[in-house]
Amino acid sequence: MSGLRVALIASARFPIIEPFAGGLEAHTWGLAHALRQRGHHVELFAAPGSDPALGARELPVRRVVLSAAARADASMPSTMWMAEHHAYLGLMLELARDGEHRFDLVHNNSLHYLPVAMASALRVPVVTTLHTPPTPWLESAIRAQDTCPVTFTAVSRFTAGAWRPTVPAAHVVRNGIDTDFWTPGPGGGGLVWSGRLVPEKGPHHAIGAARAAGVPLRIAGPVSDPAYYEDMIVPLLGDDVRYVGHLDRRGLVELIGSAAAALVTPSWDEPYGLVVAEALACGTPVCGFDRGALSEILTPECGLLAPPGDVAALADLIPRVMRLDRRAARRRAEHFCSLDHTAAAYTDLYREVAR
Incomplete structure (x- = not known):
């Protein structure tokens, strides 16, 4: 046909x-x-x-x-x-x-x-x-x-x-995701969080975990809930936590690929988790909450998951995730995402x- x-x-x-x-x-x-x-x-x-x-x-x-x-x-x-x-x-x-x-x-x-x-x-x-x-x-x-x-x-x-x-x-x-477009980056010393800035995506949890781990964090995405952003995110921003705006795909590839790890912090049962696939394609391991479909995408070679909502446990995992092999993350994206x-x-x- x-x-x-x-x-x-x-x-x-x-x-x-x-x-x-x-x-x-x-x-x-x-x-x-x-x-x-x-x-x-x-x-x-x-x-x-x-x-x-x-x-x-x-x-x-x-x-x-x-x-x-x-x-x-x-x-x-x-x-x-x-x-x-x-x-x-x-x-x-x-x-x-x-x-x-x-x-x-x-x-x-x-x-x-x-x-x-x-x-x-x-x-x-x-x-x-x-x-x-x-x-x-x-x-x-x-x-x-x-x-x-x-x-x-x-x-x-x-x-x-x-x-x-x-x-x-x-x-x-x-x-x-298009693995010819989402290409591996060099990594770096900091963390990244990307997605819609809304309560169910939980970026405030990512900020708490990054601070507890002592690792800088950059946040990108549309401010889909202005009241949540003003009340829960803006007061937490600082030199170690920066909001870098609503980026196009090219900007996200550069941002995610230059991070040591990506945080994914859903406060709901994530049906899939496209940001996980994007991070893996950039060679960036993922540290997140074990909610919804995230455990289907991640393997221990490319990401680790903490119990839902447990910010302290997430913070404890961050140093281990930052040491994971970026090549394993990329291979997972190519084979699964x-x-x-x-x-x-x-x-x-x-x-x-x-x-």
Whole structure:
């Protein structure tokens, strides 16, 4: 079978463009490029402002214009919720109208419930990737149907297990990163933390562990929760802990590759952990909390994990992690975290469902 025609549904909330708002956006950008390199025709439906090189279709398909009476109704949700709902509703109605003539399959890479709830209205197969633990809206969309016609994938064994009561047989297709772009760096004497600055990613724990270990720390990522950043991060910054901004991929490669170790400190059950894969590809060993899928990615040769939330135990591990072999970290990325492996697995699945 030659290249397939894939409708790739992305987030309507954040554009798919560097610097990325989070791991979901980074993954979607990388997957679209990797699938095209494999000869597939990919049409990406994404938020306004997405990377022009992806040829994305804007995903408010039509901007919602509500009457004054509707906006004044007591049931009116937030403007953002309504815009997102309207965008996916418009897209799914469009695909139900003529999607089978334009695409061989639809890959829903968003977190929204409507592509699952409306999949039975399409005459083209739908694949949905589970990127998060179970959410009420998505679980409801699946359970509302006697037989949900969607083929599900999960980004880790851990995430597949979390969804098993609702989705008994999700295919595990792990997220991957471009190991030709994320290349090894020289290492250094300090630590790095990267990701969204939000409570569930726990950068304040990374600061506490780095200080306790007496090792300087640099923090990079978008300030996704300004109140948390101002209250919990800014007061802790100093000469030994610096926030270096929201960097693009090239800036992150340089930053992570120049660190002796990367700290990964989730305060929730991490469904995958793209920042772990990025660090390993840069040859930088990882020291983190044992939550979610992190233990699937790391081996003792490239990273060590402390009990969840135990900052003192994390600090104790830092000197050992800084001495791990950077070549072992890079090998793990190449063998386990490659975007090429991800694209190959999705290609096999696409061809299976398209038949």
